[in-house]
Amino acid sequence: MRLHCEVEVRNQHLPALGLKARGKGVRAVVSLCQPPRRSALQPGAGAESDGRACLLVSTMKDRQGTRYELRENIEQLFTKFVDEGKATVRLKEPPVDICLSKANPSILKTFLSAIKLAHRGCDINTPLSTPKPVKTSEFENFKTKMVITSKRDYPLSKNFPYSLEHLQASYCGLVRVDMRMLCLKNLKKLDLSHNCIKELPATIGDLIHLQELNLNDNRLESFSVSLCQSTLQKSLQSLDLSKNKIRALPVQFCQLRELTNLNLSDNELIQFPFKIGRLTNLRFLSAARNKLRNLPSEFKMLSLEYLDLFGNTFEKPEVLPIIKLQVPLTLLESSAQIILSNRIPFGPHIIPFHLCQDLDTAKTCVCGRFCLQSFIQGTTTINLHAVAHTVVLVNNVGRMEAPIISYFCSLTCYVNYSDMLK
Structure with a gap:
């Protein structure tokens, strides 16, 4: 039984000595093995097992691996984040914490169940092999980046490597988001540009580490409220929705408060989200070639480095309120x-x-x-340099102003x- 993941082995005595652990795992293959009896190591002896399962942690630098006894040797299992592919095995001897991360949750759960049985000395249903060096080819499963730019190269018969952090699938003719992608819990960057996707599944919000989402040049008509209220609120930093058919974004869109880069160019937007001023981390905003008539009142709360509103059909401010x-x-x-x-x-x-x-x-x-x-x-005009350091001209005449709506709660x-x- 083997588990592909990242592993960090921490000495439990470090905090008492005022030292910190390195805090970073390495790619590893963790195996549940059954070492042979000592007598089996003698010349002419049979390879007979002594029934004691052990944990073998192998890395690229140490393919022979480090072996840890399991029987009555587990002090505690930490499984609070097992659904995120994380767990920690605390051993009594040696006093170390074996921290597992970036593992497939379903395989990790099965692996931990087997470890519990080994600790109790119970029989494990899965056949166990004897400890042996891990082949270099096994570490290829830790691929973190995959770039696909044609239908021909798109994988149909096999899954994506679970360890992927960056996936690009462009020019593949996708009409929907492949559900296999949504199992890649370590994804930080997902690029599905230049496809034919019409709708986004709400389960994209389950990608808790997703920082960049590129949906440029698709056929999207909306961005759902469920996505705005998902874990993307805490992770998503860059969103490219350019070259789609989006007419409006929900009010809840402004709950994506970690956004720093937003591209909405070449859509059919009539207006910005009403509470756009809540995007306090936003620094780069492009909404060129849409159908914007004016800007919402909270637009002036933004503090941008770059702003592009070229080619919109801005109206002249109303004379009467x-x-x-x-x-x-x-x-x-x-x-x-x-x-x-x-x-x-x-x-x-x-x-x-x-x-x-x-x-x-x-x-x-x-x-x-x-x-x-x-x-x-009432409607007035705003000099766009008031909200952005660099501004692209609004039109060919050289305008740097756009109409903005203002509200007054009373006659006073x-x-x-x-x-x-x-």
Whole structure:
């Protein structure tokens, strides 16, 4: 029985000595073996097993491997993150922690079950081999990068190496995301550009280490709310959705707060996500050749290094404001202002779902207050250099300005900030 993974062997006494472990695993093949009896090592003796299973950790530098006894020698098994392909075997003698990572979760679970049986001295159903050097070819399973650029090279009869961290499958004619890719829990970069994908499965959000996702030149029409609320919130840093058919992005898109690079060029976007200002880490934004008419009010909260809005159909600012003030304020409006101003947690398990939607789409007044249905809406222009260091011209005339919507929660705010609309 063998497990391909990364291994770090830590001495348990290091913390007591004020020392830290290296903190980095190496590629290894971990085997569950059964050494022969000592008598079997004598000339002419048979290769008879003594029934005591051991753990053999082999690396490229040490293909012979280091052997660890298992029977009544396991102090503790740490399996909290086994579904992520991680586990730790703490031994009594020698006092070390064998830290396993980047393993196939299903194989790891089976492997750990066998280790438990070996510790108790029970029979293991799987036949065990005698310790022997690992072949160099076995380490080829640790491939971390695969680039496929044609249908001919696309693997149909075999799975992708589980250890992949970077996978590119471009010009393969894919009409959907291959579900085998979604089992690659170590993926950091996924490039599916230049295909025919129309829809993204929600399970992409299960790739907990995914940092870069390239979907350039496909046929996507939307980016689902479930993806915006997945673990991508904590991992995704670069997203390329250019050359698709996306008309709008959900409000929840702005929950992807680790994004630093976002490319939305060559789509059919009519507007940016309403709360785009929440993308506080965003530094590179491209949305050229869309159908943007104006920018949302929170756009001015961005702090970008590069901005490209060339070729959009920006409208001229409205001369007259849109007035939707309600005096006195409704109970809903007042309650919403209190909840949002005090950052009181809310969700569909606390209040009705439609109220959650109202709170998620609340507008922010120039004074900082919030408003739902009672506001004055005005349109002005913003110099794009106010939000970005480098700006691509908006059109061929050399414009550096674009219309932006502003909201006012009261007539007083409108009067005090009316200079913004001039």
